[in-house]
Amino acid sequence: MRFILGFIGSVFAAILLFSMISNLATYAKNPPAPLAAEEFHREPKALHLKSDGPFGKFDKAQLQRGFQVYSEVCSACHSLKLVSFRDLKGLGYNDAEIKKIASDWKTQVPSINPDTGEPAGRKALPSDNFPAPFANEVAARAANNNALPPDLSLMTKAREGGPAYVYSLLTGYRNADTYRDEHGKPLPADAKPPQGLHFNPYFANLNVAMPPPLTTNGQVTFADGTNPTVDQMARDVAAFLVWTAEPNLENRHAAGLAVAIFLLVASILGYLAYRQIWHDAKRAVRITGALDPKNQAKAKRAKAKQGVVG
Amino acid sequence: MSFSWAKPYEPKHPVMKWLDERLPLPRLAYGAVGGGYPVPRNLNYFWNFGVLAGIFLTIQIVTGIVLAMHYFATTDGAFNSVNGLIMRDVNAGWLLRYAHMNGASFFFIVTYIHIFRGLYYGSYKAPRELVWMLGLVIYLLMMATAFMGYVLPWGQMSYWGAQVITGFFSAFPLIGEPLRVWLLGGYAPDEAALTRFFSLHYLLPFVIAGVVILHIWALHIPGSGNPTGVDVKDERDTLPFHPFYTAKDGWFAATVLLVYALVTYFAPDYLGHPDNYIPANPLATPAHIVPEWYFWPFYAILRSFTIDFILPAKLWGVLAMFGSILLLFFLPWLDKSPVRSGSYRPVFKRFFWLLVIDVLILGYVGGAPLNWWRTALGQFASAYFFVHFLVILPLVSAFETPDPLPSSITDSVLHGEEAEAAPAGQTRPRRGATATAG
Numbered sequence: 029m030r031f032i033l034g035f036i037g038s039v040f041a042a043i044l045l046f047s048m049i050s051n052l053a054t055y056a057k058n059p060p061a062p063l064a065a066e067e068f069h070r071e072p073k074a075l076h077l078k079s080d081g082p083f084g085k086f087d088k089a090q091l092q093r094g095f096q097v098y099s100e101v102c103s104a105c106h107s108l109k110l111v112s113f114r115d116l117k118g119l120g121y122n123d124a125e126i127k128k129i130a131s132d133w134k135t136q137v138p139s140i141n142p143d144t145g146e147p148a149g150r151k152a153l154p155s156d157n158f159p160a161p162f163a164n165e166v167a168a169r170a171a172n173n174n175a176l177p178p179d180l181s182l183m184t185k186a187r188e189g190g191p192a193y194v195y196s197l198l199t200g201y202r203n204a205d206t207y208r209d210e211h212g213k214p215l216p217a218d219a220k221p222p223q224g225l226h227f228n229p230y231f232a233n234l235n236v237a238m239p240p241p242l243t244t245n246g247q248v249t250f251a252d253g254t255n256p257t258v259d260q261m262a263r264d265v266a267a268f269l270v271w272t273a274e275p276n277l278e279n280r281h282a283a284g285l286a287v288a289i290f291l292l293v294a295s296i297l298g299y300l301a302y303r304q305i306w307h308d309a310k311r312a313v314r315i316t317g318a319l320d321p322k323n324q325a326k327a328k329r330a331k332a333k334q335g336v337v338g
Numbered sequence: 339m340s341f342s343w344a345k346p347y348e349p350k351h352p353v354m355k356w357l358d359e360r361l362p363l364p365r366l367a368y369g370a371v372g373g374g375y376p377v378p379r380n381l382n383y384f385w386n387f388g389v390l391a392g393i394f395l396t397i398q399i400v401t402g403i404v405l406a407m408h409y410f411a412t413t414d415g416a417f418n419s420v421n422g423l424i425m426r427d428v429n430a431g432w433l434l435r436y437a438h439m440n441g442a443s444f445f446f447i448v449t450y451i452h453i454f455r456g457l458y459y460g461s462y463k464a465p466r467e468l469v470w471m472l473g474l475v476i477y478l479l480m481m482a483t484a485f486m487g488y489v490l491p492w493g494q495m496s497y498w499g500a501q502v503i504t505g506f507f508s509a510f511p512l513i514g515e516p517l518r519v520w521l522l523g524g525y526a527p528d529e530a531a532l533t534r535f536f537s538l539h540y541l542l543p544f545v546i547a548g549v550v551i552l553h554i555w556a557l558h559i560p561g562s563g564n565p566t567g568v569d570v571k572d573e574r575d576t577l578p579f580h581p582f583y584t585a586k587d588g589w590f591a592a593t594v595l596l597v598y599a600l601v602t603y604f605a606p607d608y609l610g611h612p613d614n615y616i617p618a619n620p621l622a623t624p625a626h627i628v629p630e631w632y633f634w635p636f637y638a639i640l641r642s643f644t645i646d647f648i649l650p651a652k653l654w655g656v657l658a659m660f661g662s663i664l665l666l667f668f669l670p671w672l673d674k675s676p677v678r679s680g681s682y683r684p685v686f687k688r689f690f691w692l693l694v695i696d697v698l699i700l701g702y703v704g705g706a707p708l709n710w711w712r713t714a715l716g717q718f719a720s721a722y723f724f725v726h727f728l729v730i731l732p733l734v735s736a737f738e739t740p741d742p743l744p745s746s747i748t749d750s751v752l753h754g755e756e757a758e759a760a761p762a763g764q765t766r767p768r769r770g771a772t773a774t775a776g
Contacts, residue, residue, distance in 0.1 A: 030732050033668055037728025040658050041721040047644045048717035055710040082604045110422040178616075182421060185607060186615035232625065273615075276425070276432045283433065284603025291596035298589030305585045309379065309577055 064219035068209055070229040072189035072196040077267050083285070085278050086271055088120040093250050094268025095119055097261050100248050101241050102180060103134070105172060107160035110181035111272050114154040118275050126154045135159040173224045175237030184266070185273045191266040193230065198262035200230040201240040341376045341561065343573040344369070370558065376576035377583050378564035380751050384459075385562065387452040389587045390594055392550065394445035399543050401438040402487075405431075409490065411536035413529050416492035417617045436606040442484050443609045444598045446632035449477065457669075458690055460567055460678030465560040467670040472553040474666055476546055481633070483542040486535040488630055489527070493614030498627045500527040500535070506640075509653040526620060566750045567678030568743055575747035626707045634704030635697050636662060641708065642720040658720070665727050672727060675735035682741040685734050689726060696722045 078087040095116070098108070113130040121129065136149030137159045152159060160179075162168035168176055184190040204220045204227035221227045225235040242258045250256050270277070347368040349355040358364055368374045408428050410419040424431040453473070456462055462470035485503060489496045504527065507518040523530025561570060570576055577583070601608060609631060613624045629637050636659050643655035665672075680687045696719050703716035744750040 029668070030672060033665065033672065033728045034732060036661070037665075037724040040654075040661065040724040041729075043645070043647050043654060044642055044717045044721035044724075046647070047642065048714045048721070050645060051710065051717070052714050055714075060710070110418065110426065115426070182615040186612050188612055190612075280432060280436075280603055280606075284599065287599045287603060288596060291592055291599055295589055295592040295596055298585070298592050302585040302589045305581050309582060 064216050065233045068215060068219065068229055068234055072192035072230060075192040075195045075263065075266060077191060077270060079270050079277055082281060084281060087267065089252055090264050090267045091119045091271050093252065093254060094264035096250060097248050097265040098268055102265065103161060105161055105177040106180045108158040108181050108272060109160060109179050112155065112157045113152060115275055118271065130154050130156065135161055173237060180269055180272065182273045184269045191270050194269055195262045195266040196230040197228060198242055199259055200228045202227055202229065341576065344376050345374050345578065347374055370554065372580045373578040375558065375579040377562050377579050378570055378575060378747050379577045380564050380566065380747050382565050383590060384455040386587055386590045387448045387455060390448040390591060391445065391452055393591055394441055394448060395546060397441045398438060398445060401434050401441060405434050405438055406540060411533050413492060413532055416490060416532060420491040436602050440598065440602045440606060440609060442487065449480065454694065458680040459563060459565060460680065461563050462669045463678050466563060468556045469553060470670060471667055472549055472556055476549050476553060478663065479542055479546045479549065483539060486539040489535050490539060491614060492532060492618045494616040494618055494624050495611050495614040497527055497618035497620065498624055499629055500531060502627055506656045509656040563678065564747060565679060565681060566744055566747060568747055571746050628705055631705060635700035638700040638704030638716045639720045642717045662723060673731050673735045675738065677740040682743055683738060684741060685738045689730055689734060693726050
């Protein structure tokens with residue numbers, strides 16, 4: 029049987045090694061040209077938020093500003109399906125404020141006319157989730173040059189880099205014609221955005237359908253008086269999207285700390301108990317008295333000191 | 339169970355006595371994981387991982403049952419029930435889900451350490467072949483369960499992972515495609531597939547629990563192995579499981595749970611893939627479809643077959659991938675060396691560490707996007723994987739001269755394994771002296 033298995037193993041190995049050699053030969057003959065999308069793609073810029081790190085907490089003033097950016101800018105195209113108005117309590121709004129935000133929301137909640145049963149809309153309630161700006165995917169695509177604006181509820185968890193990616197993308201739009209990368213290299217002609225797309229080196233394939241949403245300083249007037257630069261608005265909305273994706277983040281951090289301390293104490297007590305229990309077990313087999321290796325070493329040292337050999 | 343000096347159960351409390359006479363359940367527990375199970379006294383910390391695997395299975399079952407109470411197994415409802423209802427509105431739902439997600443990863447981490455412990459110390463050798471094989475059955479069931487569980491949130495990776503993995507079956511000629519359609523209940527993963535995956539994902543953990551019982555039962559016949567690989571000779575070689583190993587397992591489990599808690603609470607998505615937070619979309623293929631990290635080595639083997647040699651490359655890949663696990667069932671007969679522990683096998687030991695590096699390379703290649711050198715590296719590493727088990731291991735076991743073994747477990751505890759591995763013929767203190775000297 030071992031011969032059969034050895035033979036099977038050798039067949040697999042031979043095919044693999046042959047594939048490897050043929051692959052390497054193909055590569056040596058005509059190495060693939062680097063793709064512009066890979067060459068010009070940039071990793072997200074660093075973004076530091078108060079919610080970062082194991083003790084991170086939300087900066088509620090920033091979340092409220094970010095929510096303002098979402099409601100005044102992003103919500104024109106992007107839904108926030110998983111978040112409900114009542115969740116805004118986490119941003120520091122009180123019940124009355126939430127009720128007002130919900131009833132003032134520009135999109136109505138799909139409903140039916142109670143008299144006729146015809147499709148209708150009604151004002152949102154705190155218990156409703158944020159209504160989507162478009163009735164369905166077809167409507168969304170029709171209004172957006174056949175691109176579908178993704179739902180933003182989980183955006184910071186659904187992209188490599190999270191909030192830093194959102195921040196980089198929002199502030200990363202460049203003119204494809206004048207763009208130079210860090211080595212001063214211009215974009216090759218075939219990597220330039222086709223009609224209707226916009227060049228952004230932080231987007232996976234460099235060309236994103238979304239037109240630059242934050243274009244001018246002061247596009248949003250922050251209720252708390254913060255200077256609304258494009259950079260500030262992008263940071264704030266990234267922070268807000270961390271909250272929409274992970275509204276329980278503060279709970280999680282607080283519970284994690286308590287659990288970690290508990291398990292640390294349990295480990296230490298458990299270890300001491302283990303040492304106590306095993307103390308006698310090790311004793312029981314250890315040579316004691318004159319034959320104890322430690323005592324023998326001691327005796328040897330003493331003898332050596334006195335000049336006794338052996 | 340296995341040794342004549344195993345302490346019999348003696349109920350002290352009248353209630354326990356009453357119970358023991360009618361249903362000897364306490365007796366069973368006492369003999370299995372209590373003071374009645376003698377365990378070699380020289381186990382190192384690699385022997386803690388079996389118990390840890392049991393702990394993580396329990397965590398998975400408990401969190402999973404509660405999650406299932408809030409989960410909708412429909413293509414419209416699955417994503418929102420996980421990411422909306424459970425993560426936002428269910429009390430501590432976020433904790434349940436993160437604990438379950440990362441619990442799966444930790445279950446695999448401890449199981450992999452447990453398996454490699456077995457590979458190094460020859461735990462698969464007589465008389466423990468069935469323990470090893472039942473363990474592999476558990477591992478296969480774990481892989482099936484984990485795969486189906488990953489499909490349930492119905493994100494992009496869930497969907498495309500299901501598409502790729504069920505696509506394996508279509509590699510087989512003639513019956514392949516009908517088989518795939520029958521298994522999925524459709525031409526692509528859809529409502530039917532999701533519902534049956536949920537059903538099986540709920541069932542298989544209990545099957546695993548059943549095979550775990552057989553695994554432990556089979557282990558208790560010869561008793562646990564030990565780092566020297568030398569058989570237990572008398573009572574001095576063993577300690578009762580309780581309190582000695584319950585104490586050792588206890589503190590070590592608390593420490594591993596601490597690491598698990600740190601990941602679950604502070605980096606819950608670290609081991610996952612961002613694409614699974616995008617709802618499944620059958621019309622948009624993700625740029626890089628990768629399975630969860632614990633499947634990366636096998637995914638690397640699958641992708642390594644790039645040429646059609648008699649059979650299509652895809653079929654070779656699928657055969658090799660299944661073969662890479664199935665060959666482990668033959669391990670007790672591939673490695674004929676009478677010495678169990680790798681500590682006393684100088685040549686085997688070197689190849690063992692090569693295998694560890696090889697599997698790590700396969701894992702890296704399986705998780706990373708393909709390019710020319712990763713493909714070549716993966717092909718070389720896959721070839722070594724098969725050569726290691728099917729060619730090198732039988733040859734090493736035939737030609738290797740093992741180091742001398744300690745005369746007993748107690749001896750190795752007394753003098754340390756370094757001293758015991760001294761060249762043969764060197765005198766060492768008689769064991770009689772040990773016993774009387776105290």
